[in-house]
Amino acid sequence: MDFLIGYNATPSRFGCPTTLTDSLRFAPVTIDVAPNARVDSEVGPLRTVLLHRPGAELKRLTPRNNDQLLFDAIPWVDRAQEEHDAFAEVLRGRDVEVLFLADVLRSALEDPRAHTAGVRAAVDSMRLGNDLAEVLSSHLAGVDARTLADVLMSGVTFEELPAAEGASLVRKMNHPHDFAVDPLPNLLFTRDSSAWIGDRIAVSSLAMPARRRETALFDLVYAYHPRFRHAARAYGAHSAPVEGGDVLLLAPGVLAIGVGERTTAAGAESLARSLFSDGVAHTVLAVPIVQTRATMHLDTVCTMVDRDAVVMYPLARDELVAYTMRPDGSGGVKVDDPAPFLHSAAEAMGIEKLRVIDTGLDPVTAEREQWDDGNNTLALAPGVVVGYERNVETNARLEAAGIEVLAIAGSELGSGRGGPRCMSCPVARDGI
Numbered sequence: 001m002d003f004l005i006g007y008n009a010t011p012s013r014f015g016c017p018t019t020l021t022d023s024l025r026f027a028p029v030t031i032d033v034a035p036n037a038r039v040d041s042e043v044g045p046l047r048t049v050l051l052h053r054p055g056a057e058l059k060r061l062t063p064r065n066n067d068q069l070l071f072d073a074i075p076w077v078d079r080a081q082e083e084h085d086a087f088a089e090v091l092r093g094r095d096v097e098v099l100f101l102a103d104v105l106r107s108a109l110e111d112p113r114a115h116t117a118g119v120r121a122a123v124d125s126m127r128l129g130n131d132l133a134e135v136l137s138s139h140l141a142g143v144d145a146r147t148l149a150d151v152l153m154s155g156v157t158f159e160e161l162p163a164a165e166g167a168s169l170v171r172k173m174n175h176p177h178d179f180a181v182d183p184l185p186n187l188l189f190t191r192d193s194s195a196w197i198g199d200r201i202a203v204s205s206l207a208m209p210a211r212r213r214e215t216a217l218f219d220l221v222y223a224y225h226p227r228f229r230h231a232a233r234a235y236g237a238h239s240a241p242v243e244g245g246d247v248l249l250l251a252p253g254v255l256a257i258g259v260g261e262r263t264t265a266a267g268a269e270s271l272a273r274s275l276f277s278d279g280v281a282h283t284v285l286a287v288p289i290v291q292t293r294a295t296m297h298l299d300t301v302c303t304m305v306d307r308d309a310v311v312m313y314p315l316a317r318d319e320l321v322a323y324t325m326r327p328d329g330s331g332g333v334k335v336d337d338p339a340p341f342l343h344s345a346a347e348a349m350g351i352e353k354l355r356v357i358d359t360g361l362d363p364v365t366a367e368r369e370q371w372d373d374g375n376n377t378l379a380l381a382p383g384v385v386v387g388y389e390r391n392v393e394t395n396a397r398l399e400a401a402g403i404e405v406l407a408i409a410g411s412e413l414g415s416g417r418g419g420p421r422c423m424s425c426p427v428a429r430d431g432i
């Protein structure tokens with residue numbers, strides 16, 4: 001890891017007012033940082049990405065728990081892993097450094113403070129009762145980083161618990177296959193649990209109970225992994241809900257944040273406020289989206305495929321509006337009345353028009369392909385995206401508009417209702 005002289009905050013790049021505390025924060029300090037951790041757009045050439053190779057946590061899914069765990073089917077795990085390996089290979093083939101959550105989590109847990117935080121994140125005394133919680137905590141305190149990482153990701157059933165003296169009522173009254181520690185099958189969707197915005201990392205406060213514990217895992221990765229531990233934070237992991245799938249970096253300093261099933265208006269406002277005060281953004285568009293499973297995040301209906309182009313679900317094209325937020329000049333946030341999204345986005349980005357690659361298919365095909373994440377592309381560079389091969393019509397429209405589509409299989413990966421953008425957390429992109 002390089003040691004360099006740096007600054008523990010980034011000066012305002014957008015002319016936002018600086019305060020006394022800002023100037024104090026700019027004192028030089030010696031820090032070890034990942035020199036390239038920075039994402040200013042959706043389409044700048046991708047250099048580093050964080051993925052999660054699906055693992056044992058997917059084997060926990062059954063027809064009894066899949067709805068609650070936010071999967072629409074029971075994935076064939078071996079095939080999902082093959083599909084994911086092929087996805088990672090496509091990225092490596094384009095010179096992208098691929099990091100895996102399991103690796104960074106294990107490294108972070110080598111730090112004894114992270115280990116303690118990890119045990120705390122695994123053991124819920126409200127569920128287990130004090131006796132069993134204590135037994136499990138002292139067991140996990142003694143396991144190695146790899147084992148603790150596996151517990152945190154894949155959970156533990158009551159029958160897998162270490163034999164405890166004087167079995168508790170909780171243990172006796174739960175079915176052996178019930179979870180003492182819940183599995184986190186949605187770790188696959190690394191986009192949602194954290195997002196880099198400029199050189200800041202925003203660890204999400206996730207809305208759905210099945211995903212809430214992801215916050216603690218990412219919190220400790222960014223707090224203790226040697227590569228990330230000095231990264232500045234945006235927003236607070238314990239603020240109102242914001243999920244990364246709702247956060248689009250339209251252009252440097254310009255964000256759109258979907259507000260719907262996952263991200264609340266309070267969450268969007270809190271993230272905007274934090275980005276404004278750190279000088280990381282000058283305009284944030286809050287974009288209401290319909291609260292349905294099909295449109296759980298903004299990136300299920302719209303993703304950027306070029307500097308000035310998006311692929312968008314046709315029904316969203318005319319319906320999406322945006323509430324534009326800007327700093328008010330005295331530490332607050334000014335909110336405009338809603339206006340058409342495409343217009344507000346172009347204005348904030350300083351371009352004449354945001355091109356829409358029209359997946360203007362017949363409504364049934366459009367609806368089918370939106371459900372199968374046709375609009376959820378991951379840009380590797382301006383005009384180059386990864387998409388699921390099954391979305392034949394959408395991909396053909398993209399190609400016809402001059403966008404190169406690197407098609408990957410997603411029959412099993414898609415069972416959790418997420419596409420290439422959902423499955424990737426960009427850590428470093430070059431500027432555009």
Ligand SMILES: NC(=O)NCCC[C@H](N)C(=O)O
Nearest residue numbers: 070189245297416417418422
């Ligand atoms: N950005 C995204 O749309 N992510 C997909 C998340 C799917 C996951 N099964 C969930 O319901 O949260």
